[in-house]
Structures are given as structure tokens and as C-alpha cells.
Amino acid sequence: MPIDFQTSPERYRHWRLTFDGPVATLAMDVDETAGLFPGYELKLNSYDLGVDIELYDATQRLRFEHPEVKVVLLRSAKERVFCAGANIRMLSKATHAHKVNFCKFTNETRNSIEAAGAESGQAYVCAVNGTAAGGGYELALAADHIVLVDDGTASVSLPEVPLLAVLPGTGGLTRVVDKRKVRRDLADVFCTLEEGMRGAKAVKWRLVDETVPNTKLEARLAEIAADFAARSDRPDSGPGVALTPLAREAGEGFVRYPHLTIDLDRAGRTATITLQAPEDTAPADAVAATAQGAAFWPLALARALDDAILHLRANEPELGVLIVKSQGALDRVLAHDEFLRVHAGHWFIREVIGYWKRTLKRLDVTSRTIIALAEPGSCFAGFLAEPMFAADRDLMFVGQRDGDNRPEAKLLLTESNFGLLPMPNGISRLETRFLGEPETLEAARSMIGEELDGEAAEEAGLVTFAHDDIDWDDEVRIMIEERASFSPDSLTGLEANLRFAGPETMETKIFGRLSAWQNWIFQRPNAAGEAGALKKYGTGARPDYDQERV
């Protein structure tokens, strides 16, 4: 059974979403019998991928369906337990690939929560009413403000090292020292304390923002929510945009969405994602776009691309090369691209842009080789050209194909390619591309609006290679066959290192450094072996560690 990343509130098993004007409450209430796989119980609000799929869905709906929500209270519906973190029995049974993919997705969801406060005027306030352990505290760390109940038992902790011989790998270590800026020696103490920290000391050590007695919790939360709401620039009322069910059709060798097709080639180990241009030009104004709702092409395409990436990551691990193509009318893509920039101040359009930003980042951190192919009839322009610049290599067809009357491929840059959609490293894909050649970046900027053919794009450094009809098929075939012959692991490491030159951010630290160490530790017998801590946890037996330091 493939893992499906689509859900909706009426199907939630683990979360309760309620609304009170500008304040929504997102309450964790994990159904311990409803794990994604058999063999474990999700006790004490512990989570697996299924719980996080619902959380991601909730954050998306809060953005799009509830423009009036300015503050989200993130809390637990269970007494004396906030969240016990990722479920250990699930982790101990999962394959290495599942563990790594699970952590990547949960990391992305936490980054998305942070982006809501930073970019969408929708702050998350976390109320820790009991134990927030490991991934539970990491979830709290993603919030803009953490309130810890001061009842002598509620605590935050990162007990992964002492209990499980792994890392707090969902951003925990990075957020403790880089976001909350806890002193490194205190962080070291905290991360080795099984029982974690309570009360005033947790505030003093910068682990939470404040503590309140249980009796004053609701009043204080209302106060904080009102404060955040007053600073929000979201509208006071709707209408929102309903995220209607994705029209998705899957068959042998394909998955089809209204504006996107995935073609699967299991023998060649590739998946081809074709992005389709809209059938119409841009709406008249933001109100008209809002009325289109989930059918508004940039939103519909972002949703399809998001789902496609997640589907391929989780369900097609052996398809090592993602080929990205586009097809359709360049002018309609351009009309929508301009529309997004012109109306970026409108809450809905801002959300659509933010969704593209996050979806493109999801592509950036996807551990598959990405190859963009601009062929006749393609429409890589403006924001739709970003997947080309996210690719490890981008190739462009020169001229037309023999016997095919589709127009020659043209690449068209717009202002959208110069900062609207930054990578995880905080700068645009083109700025990263031309780090060593600021003059080439400036030259590219001066080409905004020009239709560049393959030769011009290659000359400008915007594509890796340009080939004509004589060479194209062979060059592409050989490149992809060669790629498929390499070790998938070394490609993952290569791509993770080459994609993010230049500045570092908390996001690049989480995906590049913290996750790499966690991946290493997930392979070590001390953690994942038969006598390792993940397997021994809960059995009463102590793991027996190989004491060699590496």
C-alpha cells in the first residue's frame, strides 16, 4: 500500500482543529490504535508519519482556508502529556530509508510552521502542559512562543542521546543552539538529561519563553494570542480558499493530476514530471483568483508538485532520477507569473507564493538526481523556471524536432527568478548558481523578458548544455543511464553537498549537517543493531555499546 500524503480534517485520527475568530487551536490527540503500519501503539501522543501527514495538512488548511486565523495554539488534548516524540517501536522496526524520509518530512513540516509565523502572519504559540520529550519538544521548538506549565511535572527534554543512542534529529539540536541560542555547555547538559527541565530553570536556560501555573494558563494564552494577533497583517475575515481533494489518477506507470503528469520508468529507474501550463490567462484580480480557489493554476500546480515529490520519495525509492519537463503556452505562464508578483500583497497570493517557495525547497532537499529538460513546446518561464535551476543539470533543446511542429524551447527569466523564491540557503537559485560570477548574475538580470533559445541560455550559463535534434536523444539517454549506474548513496551525498554553496541558514544546517549525522548514527550498530539502543528500549535490558569513538 503506497503512503498517501492527502488527507482532510474530517478524516483526522490524531488532531483536533477548532476555531475562535482569529485564534485556532490545533490539539494533538493521537489515537494510539491508528498507526500507519501495524506493530506499534502510538502511546502518550507519540507520532509516526501518519500523525505528521495530518499535521502538515492542518498547517496548509490553516493558511489557505482560514485567512482570518492569525494565531494557532498548538497544544495537547491529553492530560499531563504534550507529546512523547517519534514512536520508538516504529523507529526500531522501520527501514533506514523510511527513518530518513520520515525525519525529512517532519523537518519540512516544522520549517513550514516557522514560515507561517515569519511570512504569513500566522504565529504558532505552543502550550506545553506536560511531558514534551524528544520530537515532542522539537515540535514545540518550531513555534514562535513556548509556554510551559509550571506544575512541578510539565517538562521539556531531548532524551535521545541517553535513552536511544540517536540524535534529536528533527531540528532539535540546531534549534536549541541556533534559534533559541542556548549556551552550548548548557545545551550539552540539557541534551543528556533524561528527565529534561522544568519551570523557571527552563526559562533561564532559554529552553522555553515563559512558565505559568496551570490555573492561569488559559488566561495567559489568550493574552499572548491577542498580542500576536494584533501584530498580524492577515485579513480579519474570509473568504478562504478550500483545499478541495486533489484530482489524482494513478495507473501502471503513471500518476496524473490536472496540470502535472508523472511517468514512471522502473526499468530505467527514472520518473518524469511534466508541468503543464494553464489553459487560460491570469485572472483579472486577486478577488477573481480567490474565486478560482484551488483551481487557480499556480496553486493547483503547487499542490500537484508537492504531492508528486512526496509520493516519489515515499513510494518509489528506486527511481533515482527525477526528470522535470514543462509543456504549454509560455505567454499564459508569464501572465500568471506577473500576476503573482503584482498581487503579492494580497493574503491569498502571498500564500500561493509561499507554497511555491516551500515546494521548491522540498525539491532542493530531495535525495534524487534532478535533471531538467527544456524541449520543444516547453514553458520554463518565471517561477516555473525555478525547477530548472533546482536541477542538478539542466539541458535545453536547440531548434525543433524533426516531424514535430511544437515551437522551439525558450527560457524566459522574470523578476521572480531573482529573490522571490529563495533556496534553503536564503538566496535565489540563480545567485547560488553564479556565486563565483556576480557579473554573470547581473547579465542574467539584464535578460529579463527576453526569449532565450538553447544556445543563448547555454551562453548565459543558465543551462548546462544545449543540444540539437541530432544529438539530443543520445546525450540525454547516455547521461541518464550513466547516472543510474552510480551508487545511490554517493549521489545523495554528492548532491547534498553541491546544491547549497554560499550562505548557511538554520534550514541548511538541519538538512545538511544535523540530518547527515543522524543518518550516520541510524546506521550504527550502537543505535540500530540487534543489541543497539533502539531495539533494547523498553525491554529493561541495557544496550551494550562498542566504545570506540569515531
Added chain:
Amino acid sequence: MPIDFQTSPERYRHWRLTFDGPVATLAMDVDETAGLFPGYELKLNSYDLGVDIELYDATQRLRFEHPEVKVVLLRSAKERVFCAGANIRMLSKATHAHKVNFCKFTNETRNSIEAAGAESGQAYVCAVNGTAAGGGYELALAADHIVLVDDGTASVSLPEVPLLAVLPGTGGLTRVVDKRKVRRDLADVFCTLEEGMRGAKAVKWRLVDETVPNTKLEARLAEIAADFAARSDRPDSGPGVALTPLAREAGEGFVRYPHLTIDLDRAGRTATITLQAPEDTAPADAVAATAQGAAFWPLALARALDDAILHLRANEPELGVLIVKSQGALDRVLAHDEFLRVHAGHWFIREVIGYWKRTLKRLDVTSRTIIALAEPGSCFAGFLAEPMFAADRDLMFVGQRDGDNRPEAKLLLTESNFGLLPMPNGISRLETRFLGEPETLEAARSMIGEELDGEAAEEAGLVTFAHDDIDWDDEVRIMIEERASFSPDSLTGLEANLRFAGPETMETKIFGRLSAWQNWIFQRPNAAGEAGALKKYGTGARPDYDQERV
């Protein structure tokens, strides 16, 4: 047989060092029969740890013994081969821990080469006369300028991914995109080309700085060397400071140097490094310090600490906790600390400071728990307090010990703690420590020159905990026993993530990100398994990869 990191030119098997006024030539001429371990031949200037130990020794002697050397020509003494990189058979036989330690040391040596050009006025110019593959090109990448012979065969390449299923892990990927700023898609192409790149294209892709025909190589090198020499601020003549053999004595449970002792506790799995204050006050001036030569206390202590760290890393992998103590007269430490800052403009004193900078960074990236203990009679002051701030935790004794008349521990900050000795992240250890509290950093600065007792130091955030005679022994014992009970792997990951908050540099990217991915890959069956690429290399058989992408 323990690995010894001490050597000297007359014992070199792999390098030839010659001098011509301001230009030294460091020629690689690996003796294929002289591997550090049996079982492999160091063909085609391939290297193992033994080759790199000599290279490190040479770079140190070039700095200290040859003040007049302004340019180092790094080249090969073999025809048509520059360097084939790390020896594959060695890698395929080595333990995981040895591979990781080997890469760490070679990375540190390449960083040291870069620091020579950036900070010591001693530039490295690399002449690539033939194949520079993998670690061979990575060595070239550390130079300030790379000249590639244009003879149709000399090439640079990073064939690790296609040939060996591992990464160019000695800084190669990072230096290609972050130092040389090669465009990421071209870097991707380059890193998958077994045969690498030659001639003008290698210049165009920014992989090397220039190409010259073989016939003009010597003339061009002389020209480049003269250019770099003209820009150097090193003196035109000596005298240098001879790095005389370290007076080192090892016995059961200890290693002793003139100003440093290591006490080994194998049962408790700790090594205690005690740094000793000088017996005399500082010399009168820089000339007098130069006359003291290798006996100049800050230099002697840096050499001992450097050797101690390397010894413990390579030869005592099960001693997971390094305890750092100091002992001796605070005023003499302070006199030397001030001396270093006052005379920092003198070439020799600049070298001593640079050596401390690099040695402290070596401590920062050492994968052992570091605990500093300031006990009665200790002398943590100025630069000698930096190992305390490099520690994962630092503890200070309040008052005197019962029955021990040594003076109460005092911590003394000087200007040296505020930028003279930056961490790999480019900022001081105190700035990193107080990232979240700039006001605490300023408060610490205002305490320069004050003798802080344990309580004052704890209050100022400079130590983790202060304890008196009643609690000290128990607190320390419990802390260390607890540490020793955790998984060594999870501690390595924890420390690597908590130590380097704040800004990132090429060095933190290499040690934090690139090395973490390489460590992961070194554990993967596709690389290191019986059917993996490292084992199959050279057998004619193709490795059979598990195609799952993680």
C-alpha cells in the same frame, strides 16, 4: 604499534623539500613500499596517513624554520603523475574509525596549507604536471593558485562517485563550489567524469587558475612565485626556529611532555590532559623569544597539545572523555599571553599564535567529550583559558581543597579571548557561547584582567557549574561516569552539532556537513560492503548496488 605523528625531513620517505631563497619546493615522491601498514602499495603518488604526517610536518617546518620562505611550490617529483589521491586498497582495508580519523587529519592539514597563505604570508602554488585525481586534486585545491600543464594528458578529477561510490571527502566538494565557486551544475558534471578535465576547459570551469605548456612551466612558476613573494610580509632572512624533537616520554598510563601530561584511565575511559604554566616569565622581546626557539613556552605547549590530541585520536579510540586541567603560576601565563599580543606583528610570534589557533581548532573538531576542570592551583588565563571554552562543559572549584594549600582556582580573561583565536566558525569561542546574549559577552569583556573565582565565573556564564570541596569529587565523578555510559556515536553527533552555532565557514562545512555525509557513506554496503565499490575496485568486477535512494 601506536601511530606517531612526529617526524622530520631527514626521515621523510615521501616528500622532498628544497629551498631557493624565498621559494621552497615541496615535491611529492611517494615511496610505494613505505606504507604505514602492510598490505598495499602506494602507487602513482597515492597516499596514506603516513604520507600526510610528513606533509603536515613539512608545512610546520616551512612556517617556523624558514621565515624567509614566502612561496611554496607544491608539485610532484614523478613524471606525468601529480597525485592519485588516497590509496584505495588502504581505504578498503581500513576500519571505519581509521578512515574517519585519516580524513579528519588530511582535512586539517589542507586547512593549515590554506592558513599559511591567508595568515602567514606563505602562499602555496600548485603545479599539476599530470593526473591529479581525487585526493590529489583536493590537495591542489588547498593551494592559493593552481597551474595545470597543458600537454593533452594532465588533468584534474574527482572520480570518487563514479569509481568508488564514496565522496571526495577531503574538502573536495566544498572547495569546488564554495572556494573556487564552480557553477553547481558544472560541478555535478565534473564530479561524475572519471577522466576529469584538461586544459582550457578546466580553466573556463574555474577548476584551475591557468594552464601552461610544459615547455613554459618553469618560467611561469618562477613568475607566479615572484608575484606572491612580492606580496608577502614575511622577513627576507632568518634566523628561523628549529622544531627540535619533542621530548616525550610514554609509560603505562601516561604520556609526558615538558609542559603537558596525559594521564590515561582505561577503566574509566578518560584521558586527562594537564597543561602546565611556564617556569619563567615572558622573554624581554621577540628576538629573545626567537632565541628560546622551540623552548619558548607557548610554542612548546602548542606542540605538545597538538601531538597529544593526535595521539589520543589515533591510538586511544576508547577513551571517550578528554579532561583538560591546568596547573601553575597564573602570572607567568598572563605575562606570556600579553607578550603574544604585544609582539603579534613579529613573524615568529604570529606563527606561535597561528599554531595555537589551529591546535585549538583541532580540539574543537575532536570527536571526544571535552570537560575542563579548573581546580585549585590551576592557571586558566588568556589564551590558556581557550581550552575551557572549547570544552563541552567547564567546571570550576570554589575555595581550596581540604589539606591542600594550592591557591583557589581563578579564571582570568584577557583580550586574547575576544577574537585572537577564532573557532572554525570564524568567531571567538566566547562569542559563540553567548550568541543569544550579546550583553553577557560585553559583560565578560568588561571583566578583562579580573581574577574570577568559581562563583563569579559561574555567575558570568563562563563556566557551566561551580562546586566546593564538599561536592566537587562526587559531581565530577558522576558526570564522567554518566558520559561514559552513553553511546559514543550519539555523543559524536551531539557534540558536532552543539559546538558550532552561529556563522558557517568553509571549515565548518567541511567538518560538519561534508564529513558527516562521507561518514554515512563509509558505513553503507554500496561503498564499504563485501560487494561494495571500495572492495571491488581494481578487481575488474562491477559492484552491485542496492538501488534504494535514502
